[in-house]
Amino acid sequence: MTDVLIRPAHPFDAAFAVPLIQATIGAIGLALTGASASVEAERAMLGFYPLRGNRLSFEHQLIVHAPTGEGLGLLLAYPGALAGALDDPFRERLRALGLPGHVESEGTPGELYVDTLAVTEAARGRGIGGRLLDAAADRAAALGLNRVGLLVEDGNPAARLYDRQGFRPAGTRRLAGGTYTHLVRDLT
Template sequence: MIRPATPNDAPAAIQLLFLAMEDIARKISGTNDMQVVTHIFEHLFREPGNQYSFENTLLYDAGNGVAGMIVGYDGGKLHQLRKPVLDYIRWQTGAGVCPEDETQAGEFYLDSIAVAPGNQGKGIGGQLIDAAVARAAGEGMRKAGLLVSTDNPAAQRLYERMGFKVEYTMPFAGGRYHHLIKKIDNA
């Protein structure tokens, strides 16, 4: 079952978030100490008004625990949602590397998508993407976007099967990524 996240979901959600973006989380946190990085992101998850907040997260609850998650928000609010992230990281570690803008106004951005290893291949990721796109449509958004590493063609194929199309390739957080867009018909 897909449900909105709550602050209490932080430990499970952050472990899944790190499947999608552990390297990026370490880079923007300025440390390889995963205990510190985990503390930072669990704190951010529990707080409203930032890009990694529970408010922006849907979870796939398999009944015996969280099996997947997706974080999505209005791309036009990226700077507003990113500021508390960078401010908190600076306060915790003195770092707070600001990556390139990965989204833009007019786009519902699917920031992070992850499915627990034991649950992959069961369609959970697709269900989460569909739920996030439905949320975007409910907010009046006309397109959804995401980044996928150029080193991850299997994920790119999944997104393309779901109707996403590569718009361009860009640098992000030290890597190369395709920016994919899906038009939302019922917005």
């Protein structure tokens, strides 16, 4: 698909990006923010989005949109080695809410970790997810990383896309009450 533009995210993208992120990560978003409902998690995420130094910051995102400006999807990715530090603001939030400050960091050192890949429902099936994953590979290479990693929940239809993009299983993880397969795409 050639009629889309991929660009770095900006703080003003929050209204588009945050609901799409929460719709994609679901229970993980609730656990990360200490929220009991998605709308509450989105409110918390809106506060983090324009700030640097956290996993949900605009600084780790690419936005894909149509030439008309309509948002179609996003990629949220960061070096896995930074995952612990990027989760510290969420640990602090949880403790401030009187909750245990436990956040399971997802990224693995040596990889560009794709935290969230999300395409709007109306734009699915148009190759946008593949384009964003290719952009992730380019970003990983530019950072000197030799692989891209992500987690996929059992039964997620996006697993077919990840397989076509060359991702292979590298173990399993438990997060927010779910089991996820860690997939990696070697770039060497």
